[in-house]
Amino acid sequence: xxxxxxxxxxxxxxxxxxxCTTQKEDADEKARKGWTLVWEDDFEKSPVAGDxxxxxxxxxxxxxxxxxxxxxxxxxxxxxxVLRALENRAGSDTLPFLTGGIHRPxxxxxxxxxxxxxxxxxxxxxxxxxxxLIPGDKTENISIDIMQRYGLDEFIYQSVTSDYTxxxxxxxxxxxxxxxxxxxxxxxxxAVENYADSVVFYVDEIRTKKYPRIxxxxxxxxxxxxxxxxxxxxxxxxxxxxxxxxxxxxxIDWVRYYEPQKSEAVNN
Numbered sequence: 001x002x003x004x005x006x007x008x009x010x011x012x013x014x015x016x017x018x019x020c021t022t023q024k025e026d027a028d029e030k031a032r033k034g035w036t037l038v039w040e041d042d043f044e045k046s047p048v049a050g051d052x053x054x055x056x057x058x059x060x061x062x063x064x065x066x067x068x069x070x071x072x073x074x075x076x077x078x079x080x081x082v083l084r085a086l087e088n089r090a091g092s093d094t095l096p097f098l099t100g101g102i103h104r105p106x107x108x109x110x111x112x113x114x115x116x117x118x119x120x121x122x123x124x125x126x127x128x129x130x131x132x133l134i135p136g137d138k139t140e141n142i143s144i145d146i147m148q149r150y151g152l153d154e155f156i157y158q159s160v161t162s163d164y165t166x167x168x169x170x171x172x173x174x175x176x177x178x179x180x181x182x183x184x185x186x187x188x189x190x191a192v193e194n195y196a197d198s199v200v201f202y203v204d205e206i207r208t209k210k211y212p213r214i215x216x217x218x219x220x221x222x223x224x225x226x227x228x229x230x231x232x233x234x235x236x237x238x239x240x241x242x243x244x245x246x247x248x249x250x251x252i253d254w255v256r257y258y259e260p261q262k263s264e265a266v267n268n
Contacts, residue, residue, distance in 0.1 A: 035114055035258035042254040043081035047074040048102055055101035055234055063130070063236045066097045073100030081252040085127055085235040087243035096243065101234025106133055107194065108228050112260050115231065116191040117146060118253040121184040125151045126241030127248035129234075131190055136228035141166055144199055144224060147190040155181045156190075158201040160211050163220030170218065178209035187253060195268045196225050210268070231255070 030037055041050065048054055054074065058064040070090070075082040083100040090098075107113045121129045128151070133144040143161045150157075159177030164170050171177070180203050182188050191202040201209040213222035235250050 030256065032114070032258060034261055036261050038257050038259050040254060040256040042079065043076065043252060044079050047076050047081050051104040052102045053104065055103050055232060062238075063234075064101070065239075066095055066099045066237055067101055067234075068093070068098040070098055070100075073098060074102075077251075079253065083234055083250045083252070085237050085246060085248040087246050096239075097237045097241065097246070099235050099237055101232065101236075103134075103230050103232040105136060106229045106231040106257065110196070110225050112193075112195055114191060114193045114258040115146065116189055116254075116256045116258075117233065118187055118189045118255075119147070120187045120251045120253075121149060122247075122249040122251075123149065123151065123184065123235075124241070124245040124248045126238040126245075127151060128236050129184075129248075129250045130232070130236065132232045133192070133229040134232055136230045139223075139227060142223050142227065144192060144194070144229070146192045146201070149184055154183065155179045156184070156203075158190075158192075158203075158209055160199055160224065162223050164216075164218055164222075168218045168220065170221075174212055174214060175209075176211060180208050187251075193268060194224060197222075198268055199224055200268050 030040070041052070054069050055064060055067050057067040066085075073084045073086065075084065081102075083102070085097060085099040088095055088098045106115060115133070117131050119129075119131070123129060128148060130148045131146040132148070133146065135142050141161060141163055145157060145159045145161070148157045148159070157177055157179060161176070165176045178201065182203065188204050189202075193200040193202075197213040199211045200207060233250070233252060235248055237248070
């Protein structure tokens with residue numbers, strides 16, 4: 001598959017268990033010209049509270065195969081929510097691994113919006129950290145992946161998925177994904193803006209990709225305005241992951257949701 005490559009930063013790193021070797025930035029501007037902050041969560045109080053729910057297990061889908069409600073997978077640490085992937089040593093479950101994930105309603109169909117997630121990762125081979133938007137009605141084969149990082153890659157994917165990109169075999173017209181080079185041990189702000197005619201991705205204020213609605217006779221090219229979407233955050237593991245390399249961790253600093261200011265037009 002053809003990829004659009006945009007390198008932000010690329011450096012050698014050494015992975016480690018939960019640590020705070022990379023500090024959060026002190027300066028953090030919430031205000032955005034043309035946008036109104038509607039809701040946010042900085043996870044300062046409880047690992048999972050309010051509109052957030054722990055993601056339930058679904059053995060038929062790889063992403064949710066090892067999901068668990070176990071408290072050890074949802075940790076509060078210095079203002080972060082830390083989602084973990086662990087070897088299953090509890091003895092009360094037959095699965096080899098347990099992973100943590102959360103979700104909540106994100107936006108309604110037809111809404112213009114911007115979603116930001118500030119995060120960093122300690123991960124291992126076989127683990128994938130993800131920030132994904134999935135239809136609230138669980139419609140198959142539709143997603144907006146704000147960020148996915150596979151294994152030890154020093155880059156992340158930002159992409160859209162639809163019947164057009166998969167069943168119709170059209171992932172490259174227009175290109176449906178981009179690679180963005182990052183140091184995953186550092187905090188980055190991953191963002192997406194959703195419009196009636198496009199989905200626009202960002203990393204650290206830099207626009208990395210725009211996926212447009214196009215004129216085509218093929219069905220399902222741009223379903224992203226037609227559904228309510230939920231935001232899913234978590235870690236998934238391949239079944240052949242080496243348990244000796246675990247844990248893998250996803251640190252979430254904050255999540256923010258914006259809608260356009262009524263007095264100003266937001267231009268994509």
